[in-house]
Amino acid sequence: MRRWPLRVATGAGLACLVAGGALLFTGPGPADFGAAPAASARPAPAVPTDGTPSAVPPVVVGTVPVELALPGRGVLAPVVPVGTAPGGSMVIPDPPSTVGWWAPGPLAGSATGVAVLAGHVDTAADGLGVLAVLREVGPGEEVVVRGADGRELRYVVAARREYRKADLPLDLFTGDGPPGLVLITCGGAFDPATGHYQDNVVVHAVPV
Known part of the structure; x- marks a missing residue:
């Protein structure tokens, strides 16, 4: 199982809100809900012992995500591939209207x-970000990811968690386990000394 030494939105130029901007989110967020899907790998399929050939499961091919929608929240945003900054953080696209897909990880719709x-969540220059709504989403809300191949992959929200940035689970960045989608933005109190929010809001969604 791969593990990646990542944090989200840390280091100069990667803060969710740069110093001098409006403090849009301070204090604790709403209560967590749902059970975050386990990151452990699926068990291997059983092997027939009677000599009969087993059915070959269909090949599930992932796709590069190019657009994210939360229809119930009026969110529609382009998605661009991003990597890892020298300090070990996931790079976040500067415009808060754009979402980054962590390209070293699984494709959307992978098996x-x-x-x-x-x-x-916001920036001083451009205001509120499209993922600011993550603090408000509830269980069962629809999430749609459009792939570069034209497919629309549909998910439903299963859980939301808020973590101190230092406590963000590394299992979120593994390539193993059941298929799903994770959406991340900043939350919690804003620290004007560092120009960062203290927490990350994490929403787990499962395919439908």
């Missing part, structure tokens, strides 16, 4: 592993 999408 295993979660695709990780992250974006700014």
Whole structure:
């Protein structure tokens, strides 16, 4: 199982809100809900012992995500591939209207592993980000990811968690386990000394 030494939105130029901007989110967020899907790998399929050939499961091919929608929240945003900054953080696209897909991880719609999408909650220059709504989403809300191949992959929200940035689980960035989608933005109190929010809001969604 791969593990990646990542944090979200840390380091100069990667803060969810740069110093001098409006403090849009301070204090604790809403209560967590749902059970975050386990990151452990699926068990291997049983092997027939009677000599009969087993059915070959269909090949599930992932796709590069190019657009994210939360229809119930009026969110429609482009998605661009991003990597890892020298300090070990996931790079976040500067415009808060754009979402980053962590390209070293699984493709959207892959048979295993979660695709990780992250974006700014806001910026001083451009205001509120499209993922600011993550603090408000509830269980069962629809999430749609459009792939570069034209497919629309549909998910439903299963859980939301808020973590101190230092406590963000590394299992979110593994390539193993059941398929799914993780959306991340900043939350919690804003620290004017560092120009960062203290927490990350993480929403887990499962395919339908």
